[in-house]
Amino acid sequence: xxxxxxxxxxxxxxxxxxxxxxxxxxxxxxxxxxxxxxxxxxxxxxxxxxxxxxxxxxxxxxxxxxxxxxxxxxxxxxxxxxxxxxxxxxxxxxxxxxxxxxxxxxxxxxxxxxxxxxxxxxxxxxxxxxxxxxxxxxxxxxxxxxxxxxxxxxxxxxxxxxxxxxxxxxxxxxxxxxxxxxxxxxxxxxxxxxxxxxxxxxxxxxxxxxxxxxxx
Amino acid sequence: xxxxxxxxxxxxxxxxxxxxxxxxxxxxxxxxxxxxxxxxxxxxxxxxxxxxxxxxxxxxxxxxxxxxxxxxxxxxxxxxxxxxxxxxxxxxxxxxxxxxxxxxxxxxxxxxxxxxxxxxxxxxxxxxxxxxxxxxxxxxxxxxxxxxxxxxxxxxxxxxxxxxxxxxxxxxxxxxxxxxxxxxxxxxxxxxxxxxxxxxxxxxxxxxxxxxxxxx
Numbered sequence: 469x470x471x472x473x474x475x476x477x478x479x480x481x482x483x484x485x486x487x488x489x490x491x492x493x494x495x496x497x498x499x500x501x502x503x504x505x506x507x508x509x510x511x512x513x514x515x516x517x518x519x520x521x522x523x524x525x526x527x528x529x530x531x532x533x534x535x536x537x538x539x540x541x542x543x544x545x546x547x548x549x550x551x552x553x554x555x556x557x558x559x560x561x562x563x564x565x566x567x568x569x570x571x572x573x574x575x576x577x578x579x580x581x582x583x584x585x586x587x588x589x590x591x592x593x594x595x596x597x598x599x600x601x602x603x604x605x606x607x608x609x610x611x612x613x614x615x616x617x618x619x620x621x622x623x624x625x626x627x628x629x630x631x632x633x634x635x636x637x638x639x640x641x642x643x644x645x646x647x648x649x650x651x652x653x654x655x656x657x658x659x660x661x662x663x664x665x666x667x668x669x670x671x672x673x674x675x676x677x678x679x680x681x682x683x684x
Numbered sequence: 685x686x687x688x689x690x691x692x693x694x695x696x697x698x699x700x701x702x703x704x705x706x707x708x709x710x711x712x713x714x715x716x717x718x719x720x721x722x723x724x725x726x727x728x729x730x731x732x733x734x735x736x737x738x739x740x741x742x743x744x745x746x747x748x749x750x751x752x753x754x755x756x757x758x759x760x761x762x763x764x765x766x767x768x769x770x771x772x773x774x775x776x777x778x779x780x781x782x783x784x785x786x787x788x789x790x791x792x793x794x795x796x797x798x799x800x801x802x803x804x805x806x807x808x809x810x811x812x813x814x815x816x817x818x819x820x821x822x823x824x825x826x827x828x829x830x831x832x833x834x835x836x837x838x839x840x841x842x843x844x845x846x847x848x849x850x851x852x853x854x855x856x857x858x859x860x861x862x863x864x865x866x867x868x869x870x871x872x873x874x875x876x877x878x879x880x881x882x883x884x885x886x887x888x889x890x891x892x893x894x895x896x897x898x899x900x
Contacts, residue, residue, distance in 0.1 A: 524825035525794055538782050540789035547782035566754055566763035573756035573792070578741055581797040590817070601806070609740035 475500040475533035481675035484636035485541040486529040490670035504677030571630035579606035599644040611651040691716040691749035697891035700852035701757040702745040706886035720893030787846035795822035815860040827867040
């Protein structure tokens with residue numbers, strides 16, 4: 469049955485890493501089911517034994533696809549890319565691919581991890597300042613890189629994995645009250661990408677688990 | 685001239701991300717030059733204008749290769765893999781490749797970023813406890829995953845990118861006084877890999893910039 473073969477995304481509407489995966493599914497035109505994992509309700513549904521079996525890191529997203537379960541958004545997206553190549557999310561030329569991956573990793577290893585819930589819980593009441601500090605630092609590095617690589621999108625004129633990382637990170641930046649107007653290239657790319665259907669339908673504001681009174 | 689075509693690694697002997705790249709060069713049998721960037725001397729040589737032009741994130745490693753400069757260790761290693769495929773550091777089967785990337789990203793996005801120097805400087809005197817906490821948390825997740833995926837190495841019986849991430853992270857764990865005997869699979873894999881020539885020659889204890897009185 470088709471319903472058995474659809475991937476299942478275990479995610480959370482405003483997790484930036486879950487959003488990356490939703491954009492990938494949308495760009496690839498893949499149908500999928502969503503199982504919401506509410507990171508704050510019930511003390512955190514990612515902490516249950518059931519979810520821990522899917523992802524021992526107790527983080528979203530986790531995706532069940534093709535009979536196995538994967539965690540880590542970039543590993544998930546690259547698996548989708550390698551098994552459903554069209555449209556490509558990585559360019560074919562090795563140096564350009566490397567630039568895409570570098571931008572992804574600056575965000576996925578250099579910026580986003582410092583805003584993970586389990587880190588913010590450890591920081592406590594300073595968490596807004598903490599998050600702001602590391603997003604500001606990261607964007608100060610990312611802006612001059614994007615000035616070099618960007619065309620219409622982060623790397624040239626084709627949407628790539630880098631764009632899937634950028635837009636959710638800008639969304640996080642706004643949550644942490646970082647002034648994105650300091651970074652004109654980041655701001656311009658984000659605005660362009662938010663006009664794209666795949667980024668609109670995957671947006672945190674319109675997911676099955678988005679609350680009616682969604683906080684920004 | 686051959687010397688002009690050798691890659692240049694801008695790194696630091698005990699940076700775990702620099703070590704990942706050194707292992708890749710060693711496994712691929714690639715000659716390279718090292719330009720040490722001392723993260724503590726002179727207030728941090730990664731903060732100079734000259735280094736910032738190589739990597740605006742002001743982190744090591746950065747690698748100049750084939751006429752361009754890349755940062756982010758996993759982007760560097762995948763570029764090397766795509767341009768110098770032998771011996772492979774990623775398996776050919778998509779699900780197994782995805783497992784390798786998942787393990788890499790658990791370490792590179794979920795564990796290591798919390799021990800970056802610029803994070804520890806923000807934490808201050810609690811830094812050892814902080815680092816310990818996040819390595820312990822990460823290894824508690826990684827151990828059951830490796831129980832499922834490991835053969836002789838992290839994923840099956842071939843060395844992969846996952847092994848390049850694991851060994852430097854265990855080295856960090858020891859620096860932060862995490863008791864690795866709690867994690868028998870991690871401990872066993874690390875011991876096996878440390879016997880391998882590529883992991884020995886790339887070890888922090890024997891680099892051009894390793895001080896005679898190296899702290900552990």
